[in-house]
Amino acid sequence: MIQVKGFGCINDEIVVNDAALANHAFNLDKCYLYSNSNYLGYRLSKSLPLSNISVQTYENTKYHKLETQFMTFKQHLEHIEASKILGVAQRFLVNVNEHDEGIYQHGQYIQQNPKSIPYSPKDQAVEFSLYSEIAKISVCVDNMNDILKIMKSADYRKVRKLSEAYNDSLIIKAVMRHIDQNVFKRVKALKRYDTEQLEKLINQGLKKLDKCHEIGFIGSKLQHKFFTLDEEHRLVIRPKQAVNFVNKYCQVSILNSKKIYEQKIVNFECLGWGGYQYRALSYMSSITPRWIELNGERYDASLGGLVISVSELSIAA
Structure with missing residues (x-):
């Protein structure tokens, strides 16, 4: 059977x-x-048809009390972290400069050697955790302005996944570089695209993969949400997926977002999602400030060097 x-x-x-x-x-x-x-x-x-069944619901006061205490503790912890984050970021940049490293290199070192974090995990647990988190994020983006934004917005998981795609996916790398060259680097280039123009833009980027010896392997193994092979076995964007692709991988605004696909208009704002300075997109024109002011002093946001104190800057002015 x-x-x-x-x-x-x-x-x-x-x-x-x-x-x-x-x-x-x-x-x-x-x-x-x-x-x-x-x-x-x-x-x-x-x-039990002869029995008298009644249902009574009781609130678990202990549970609600614990929930309230948890939320109070969470808010208190967030307040403590907010009060300490700038000091920890400043310490991180100072250490970057002292070791003649960039943020990325120092972040890698800290992840491999967590005992090198200049805070005690027992007596300075909040600072230790924040320093470790900065190191973790610095592997994806190497500008302290962006790192602090990511920590406040809880974007890290998405940033990490996108960073991996920018760095590891041959297809994503080709399309992103093509978008950068034709949208952000070319003089008087279009920033606003309708769906037909957008599909053409992406497919032009995919054509550059035709000469790559790995495209045969990609085509045979391809199972991707956004891409497929056409009748001539060329890699192309799937129908009605161009807007979704750039919305996921680029920083864009979508006009007519609630209308049918053909009526949507995409406006490019920055190459990388969130406008962050991704290491894997190092060729992009960054919109993130090069400097960062922390506790009255101005630092290079990527290299950690102290530029000048804000007080000295105002006196000089």
Whole structure:
């Protein structure tokens, strides 16, 4: 007997698999008993028709008290972190400069040698955690202005995934570089594209992969949300996916976003999503300030060098 979910086949005849259906119904009933008190009362009344079943719901005051305490503690911790983050960022940049490293190199070193963090994990747990988080983010973006924004916005997971795609995906790298050259680097280039123009732009970038010896491998293994092979086995953007692609990988604004696909208009604002200075897109024109002011002193946001104190700057002016 061949069984497929609720059906089976006996002597080439499809039959209902009563046992499987009954077992499935029993499991559903059992799960529902534990998730719905009213249903539990109903089932008990059917099983014990002479009994008097009543359902009463009680609030778990301990749970609500714990939840309130947790939220209070969370807010308190966020307040402490906010009060310390600039000092930790300043310490990070000072250490970058002292070791003649960039933010990326120092971040890598700290991740490999967490004992080198200049804070005690026991007595300075908040500072230790913040320093470690800065090091982790610095592998993706190497400007302290961006790092602090990412920490405040909780964008790290998305930034990390995008950074990996920018760095590792041959297809993404080709398209992103083509967009950079034709949207951001070319004189008087268009910044606003309709869907037809956008698909053409992306497919032009994909054409540059045709000469790459790896394209045959990519084509044979390709299972990508945004790309496919056309009838001539050329890599192209999937129908109606161009807007979704640039919305995921670039910093864009979409006009007519609630209208049908063909009426959408994409306006490019920055090459990398979020406007961040990704290391994997080092060729892009950055919109992030080169300097950062921390506790009255101005630093190079990527190299860590102290430029000048803000007080000295105002006196000189």
